[in-house]
Amino acid sequence: MTGVTYTELARVGSYPIVQHSQSKQLFVAWYNAATRQVVRGSLATGNLADAVIKVQSLVDQGMQGDPRPYLKAAGPMTLRMILEAHRPYIAKLASAEAEAIHIAQFLNSDLADKKVVTIVPKDWEGLRDRWLAEGKTIGTISRRISTARSALRRAHDNGEITSFRKVPEFRTKNHMRSAKPKGAILSIAELARLYDAFEEPHLQIWYAFLLGTAARTAAILDLQLGSFERDPALVMLNPEGRPQSTKWRPCLPIHQHLAPWVEQLPPGRAVTWRGRPVKSVKKGRAAAVTRAGLDPRANSYSVRHSLGRFMQRKRVDREQIAIWLGHIAPPESPETTLIYSPYEPEFLIDAKRATAEFVAEIAARAKTPLLEPPPAVTMMWQLRRQRTKRDD
Numbered sequence: 001m002t003g004v005t006y007t008e009l010a011r012v013g014s015y016p017i018v019q020h021s022q023s024k025q026l027f028v029a030w031y032n033a034a035t036r037q038v039v040r041g042s043l044a045t046g047n048l049a050d051a052v053i054k055v056q057s058l059v060d061q062g063m064q065g066d067p068r069p070y071l072k073a074a075g076p077m078t079l080r081m082i083l084e085a086h087r088p089y090i091a092k093l094a095s096a097e098a099e100a101i102h103i104a105q106f107l108n109s110d111l112a113d114k115k116v117v118t119i120v121p122k123d124w125e126g127l128r129d130r131w132l133a134e135g136k137t138i139g140t141i142s143r144r145i146s147t148a149r150s151a152l153r154r155a156h157d158n159g160e161i162t163s164f165r166k167v168p169e170f171r172t173k174n175h176m177r178s179a180k181p182k183g184a185i186l187s188i189a190e191l192a193r194l195y196d197a198f199e200e201p202h203l204q205i206w207y208a209f210l211l212g213t214a215a216r217t218a219a220i221l222d223l224q225l226g227s228f229e230r231d232p233a234l235v236m237l238n239p240e241g242r243p244q245s246t247k248w249r250p251c252l253p254i255h256q257h258l259a260p261w262v263e264q265l266p267p268g269r270a271v272t273w274r275g276r277p278v279k280s281v282k283k284g285r286a287a288a289v290t291r292a293g294l295d296p297r298a299n300s301y302s303v304r305h306s307l308g309r310f311m312q313r314k315r316v317d318r319e320q321i322a323i324w325l326g327h328i329a330p331p332e333s334p335e336t337t338l339i340y341s342p343y344e345p346e347f348l349i350d351a352k353r354a355t356a357e358f359v360a361e362i363a364a365r366a367k368t369p370l371l372e373p374p375p376a377v378t379m380m381w382q383l384r385r386q387r388t389k390r391d392d
Helices: 046-059 068-074 079-090 096-107 121-133 138-157 173-178 189-197 201-213 217-221 259-264 282-292 302-312 318-324 349-365 377-392
Strands: 007-013 013-020 025-030 037-042 228-230 235-236 251-253
Touching: 007 025, 007 046, 007 201, 013 251, 025 046, 025 189, 046 079, 046 377, 079 096, 096 138, 121 138, 121 173, 173 217, 189 201, 189 302, 189 349, 201 217, 201 259, 201 282, 201 302, 201 377, 235 259, 302 349, 318 349
Parallel strands: none
Antiparallel strands: 007 013, 013 025, 025 037, 228 235, 235 251
């Protein structure tokens, strides 16, 4: 290849670390006396700190001459290397976006370039304290650290590192008991005011399915015509082929107040804006919360909390509530299989009845139609059907 040069960036022992002029990847170089040539071996990184640690590990072992047979064995040695090697694994997870954000937070921390074997509990404690000082909750910090813990375990299981010290868990049971709800608790009247404050049809659709299922927003934004079955009437909140995560997406029965929305739903995603799937409703939701004069903390969790409390007042069995909200997976014991089978007539019957009453009470206080799609939604869906016919 013409025009390629290598620039020396650092030297560790007798080994120069050089950078490829085009790819910017780093190589370790050495002189081969037999061929009288300078030879280079890839360090599989473009990060100089990572490259230095890799080569230093070889020097520490007394390596001389051709280091290539030992480069792979040297493996990732810093937390940065471990997390970067973890990316292909998390890309396949349902929580990939959140995991990637967690990795980014670590890569910006002072732990990133520390050797894994040198990281001790006080390092994690220091990072925890810095994040707490930035206003992060212990729950957020715990979720971030769980990503690093998973990456380290995976690297150890794959033989990429020989050992690492235990990564502490900072979120105790007392923290979980005392944690504040993620969203403001809203009354039936306030939930109705919020619905009336949504001006755009795609937000009305999102909120109607939220009220009718209390599903997490990510699950609602994944809904499409194929997510629904007619006989029996069910909504599959977890798309086919998507692995379930700890935030379980249940299959729920469709109650009578949600049915009209499902019946009019055109092909494609349920929640779209200008013909494209919606990725986030945060801005629209926040604007509606402001227009409605509600607590700024009001969000989708407000509906989940409110429905959960409503169900408790209606004496719904706690296990049904937990399954409906996706807090637990349906039990698998033989005694409960029939009770929690989606194709049984009594499937989540009490939770279904309570949710229908919940929606009816909100509809009775709202000015915008809720028991069936309002005119703006009906018109948008009609236009979508017409465009689909033209395209066909």
